[in-house]
Amino acid sequence: MIPVAIQLFTLREACQKDMKQTLERVKAIGFQGVELAGYGNLTVEEVKATLDALDLTVAGSHVPLTDLINRLDDVIKEQKLLGNTQVVCPFILPEDRTHEFYQDLPSVLQSIQLELQSHGMDLLYHHHDFELAPYSDEENVLEYLLRTVDGLKLELDVYWIQKAEEDPIAWINKYKDQLALVHLKDMTKDERATFAPLGTGRTDLSAILNAATPAYWIVEQDQTDGDPFEAIQTSMTFLKNEGVI
Numbered sequence: 001m002i003p004v005a006i007q008l009f010t011l012r013e014a015c016q017k018d019m020k021q022t023l024e025r026v027k028a029i030g031f032q033g034v035e036l037a038g039y040g041n042l043t044v045e046e047v048k049a050t051l052d053a054l055d056l057t058v059a060g061s062h063v064p065l066t067d068l069i070n071r072l073d074d075v076i077k078e079q080k081l082l083g084n085t086q087v088v089c090p091f092i093l094p095e096d097r098t099h100e101f102y103q104d105l106p107s108v109l110q111s112i113q114l115e116l117q118s119h120g121m122d123l124l125y126h127h128h129d130f131e132l133a134p135y136s137d138e139e140n141v142l143e144y145l146l147r148t149v150d151g152l153k154l155e156l157d158v159y160w161i162q163k164a165e166e167d168p169i170a171w172i173n174k175y176k177d178q179l180a181l182v183h184l185k186d187m188t189k190d191e192r193a194t195f196a197p198l199g200t201g202r203t204d205l206s207a208i209l210n211a212a213t214p215a216y217w218i219v220e221q222d223q224t225d226g227d228p229f230e231a232i233q234t235s236m237t238f239l240k241n242e243g244v245i
Contacts, residue, residue, distance in 0.1 A: 002213065004236075004245050005033035005059035007183065007220035008040075011228055015040030020050050025229060030236050030245060033057040035181075035218050036082070037090070044078045051082075058082045059216035060124065060155070060181055062090035068112050068123075076119050086180060086215070087116055088124040088155055097130055102141055106148040113151050124180050126155040132164035146178060154178045157220075158208055159185035159195065168203075172212045182214040184235075185221065195221045197231045199238030209242055217244065 006026050008015055014022040019040030026034060034056055039047045051058065061084050063075050068089060079087055089109065092101075113123040131142040139147070146152055154175050158168040172179060186201035188194050198205060198219065209217075217239070224231045239245050 002244070003032040003057070003059070003216050004030075004239055005035050005057075005216045005218045006031045006232060007035040007037065007062075007218050009037040009062070010219070010221045010224075010232060012037065014228070017041065019047065023047075023050050023054055023056060026232075027054045027056055029229070029233050030240070031056070031219075031232075032245070033059040033216055035059045035088075035216075035220075036061040036084075044081055048082055058084040059218060060084065060086035060088050062088045062126065065089050065092070065108075069108065072112060072115055076116065076121070079121060080119065085121045086124055086153070087121055088126050088181075090126045091128070092130070099135070102135060102144065106145060109145065109149045109152060113149060117151065122151070122153050122180065123149075124153040124155045125149075126183070127157055127160060129160045129164040132161070132166060146175060152178065153180035155181040155183060155218075156212070156214075157183040157185065158203060158205075159183070159187055159222075162187055162203060163193065168208055169211050172208070176212075179212060179214055181216055181218055182208070182212050183218050183220045184208070184239075185219075186235075195223050197221065197224075197238070198235035199241075200234065205238070206242060209244060 019042040116123050127142050132140050135141045135144040161168045186196040186198050186203045188196045189202045219235045221231050
């Protein structure tokens with residue numbers, strides 16, 4: 001059985017207000033792990049203690065690229081404390097989404113990856129839809145990064161693949177050897193095509209669950225119309241009905 005984690009960016013407001021209570025609620029809903037995006041209102045040491053007390057594991061950690069570049073030693077110390085081996089580059093700032101920036105990015109990521117690997121960790125890349133725009137006539141930005149950075153792992157986000165009008169299953173099959181984590185998301189059936197709790201939208205999640213074998217399934221909902229805790233409860237109910245957990 002592949003364990004199920006929650007990307008805590010989904011609950012970012014609750015994490016900033018009370019990280020400990022948020023983690024307790026995540027555990028009560030049935031999640032087995034978390035993917036971190038900062039530490040909320042706690043220190044990294046307090047997060048670790050809370051996770052241990054709740055028997056929650058760290059599936060991965062989203063770390064801004066600026067931190068990976070400028071404070072990698074501190075990042076590595078924190079991830080070792082957390083027991084995390086999967087460090088994720090989560091986002092490229094809008095002003096950096098240029099051909100020139102992407103041209104230099106592989107060497108930057110390669111340097112980070114080599115240092116992480118020397119400490120028993122891997123660098124993962126989490127994409128949105130903008131990386132699925134062309135980099136050259138032959139490949140898009142994400143394909144280019146996955147080809148040119150030796151050892152780079154993929155955190156596949158099925159919503160953003162679908163948003164870019166590509167096929168999640170095709171990506172899973174093409175990059176099965178680099179696929180480390182999968183962000184499970186659903187897309188609303190209406191014209192907004194925005195984020196939805198799992199099982200309530202148009203995404204063929206059953207096919208995705210049957211096709212991929214990541215280290216963790218990670219539930220994320222970037223935005224919710226109502227209470228995000230209710231949304232992730234709906235998602236967990238769907239996964240239980242699918243026999244995932």
